[in-house]
Amino acid sequence: xxxxxxxxxxxxxxxxxxxxxxxxxxxxxxxxxxxxxxxxxxxxxxxxxxxxxxxxxxxxxxxxxxxxxxxxxxxxxxxxxxxxxxxxxxxxxxxxxxxxxxxxxxxxxxxxxxxxxxxxxxxxxxxxxxxxxxxxxxxxxxxxxxxxxxxxxxxxxxxxxxxxxxxxxxxxxxxxxxxxxxxxxxxxxxxxxxxxxxxxxxxxxxxxxxxxxxxxxxxxxxxxxxxxxxxxxxxxxxxxxxxxxxxxxxxxxx
Numbered sequence: 001x002x003x004x005x006x007x008x009x010x011x012x013x014x015x016x017x018x019x020x021x022x023x024x025x026x027x028x029x030x031x032x033x034x035x036x037x038x039x040x041x042x043x044x045x046x047x048x049x050x051x052x053x054x055x056x057x058x059x060x061x062x063x064x065x066x067x068x069x070x071x072x073x074x075x076x077x078x079x080x081x082x083x084x085x086x087x088x089x090x091x092x093x094x095x096x097x098x099x100x101x102x103x104x105x106x107x108x109x110x111x112x113x114x115x116x117x118x119x120x121x122x123x124x125x126x127x128x129x130x131x132x133x134x135x136x137x138x139x140x141x142x143x144x145x146x147x148x149x150x151x152x153x154x155x156x157x158x159x160x161x162x163x164x165x166x167x168x169x170x171x172x173x174x175x176x177x178x179x180x181x182x183x184x185x186x187x188x189x190x191x192x193x194x195x196x197x198x199x200x201x202x203x204x205x206x207x208x209x210x211x212x213x214x215x216x217x218x219x220x221x222x223x224x225x226x227x228x229x230x231x232x233x234x235x236x237x238x239x240x241x242x243x244x245x246x247x248x249x250x251x252x253x254x
Contacts, residue, residue: 029067030227032058033088036073037170039195040251041094041112041216044073053251054092057111060243061234075169077143080104083221090227091219094189096145106224107217108231111239112253114216115207116146117190119178119197126184128206134160136184139174142167146187149208172196191253 034042034050042052050071062069074082079095082088083105094114097107120126130136134154140147147167154160166183168174174186175196186193190207197204218235220228238244248254 027068028070030062030069030089031087032069032071033074033079033082033091034071034093035076035079035170037172038094038192040191040253042071042092053247053253054094056247056250057238058092060238060241060247061231064237065230065234076141079143080219083219086221089220089224090231094192094216095219096189097215097217098145098148100148101219104222105219106222106228107219108228108235110215110217111235112216114189114191115209116149116187117193117204117207118185118187119175119193119202119204120185121178121181122201122203124184124203124205126205128208131185131187131206132208134164137164137166137182139166139168139177139183139186141171141174141188142169144171144188146189150187153208175200175202178202195252 034052034055036042036044038052040052041054042050045051050073055071058069058071061067072088074088079088079091079093080101083091091105094112095101095107096114097110101107118128118131126136131138132153138150138154138160140150147165150160150165155162155165166174166177168177171186171188171193174183174188177183178186179200179202185205187208188196190204194204218231220231
């Protein structure tokens with residue numbers, strides 16, 4: 001039996017199927033930038049899947065509004081540059097609304113409020129007075145509000161030597177150094193810090209008030225005004241839906 005006539009036919013069929021399959025690929029409307037280590041708001045689980053309060057919120061919005069989204073974990077200190085460069089379309093990951101960030105991006109209406117807690121080892125006698133006086137070695141996540149507060153309130157005022165501020169890629173690394181005695185205290189958002197230290201020989205000794213009141217918003221490029229309006233509308237709908245309370249309960253948020 002001659003095969004040379006059949007082979008070209010099979011090649012054509014395979015090519016057609018490949019083109020048809022490519023046409024079925026789902027397009028993504030929005031790439032959502034998240035912090036991969038910010039439990040319970042956003043994090044990447046052991047299977048490499050995005051999880052958290054903000055992630056679930058965005059998935060609800062996507063379903064209700066008929067859009068498709070993709071979550072992309074980005075290092076926190078480079079997440080705004082990634083947004084400005086068009087690598088992501090928004091930052092939905094517990095980002096505090098601050099005057100400095102408002103110069104760079106627009107924010108949605110606030111959807112959550114936190115304070116900056118301070119954690120020390122269980123056997124430590126460090127007090128909040130020691131923290132405010134700049135008498136300890138402090139760890140904080142690079143680019144986060146806690147780090148900015150330490151720089152402005154303690155380092156820039158001369159209360160604490162600059163070398164006593166230790167910056168980390170993420171807060172779990174800072175807590176590991178706290179346990180090992182390489183820093184005396186760690187400052188971070190209250191909800192996430194409590195989640196990180198759960199079951200560890202670490203305690204919370206208090207919190208600091210920051211100038212921006214620690215309101216979370218969704219960061220969007222300045223020129224994307226339509227997307228800002230879209231997300232504000234979607235947030236408003238989510239917060240009056242029963243699912244909002246279910247989300248808070250699921251992620252142990254009060």
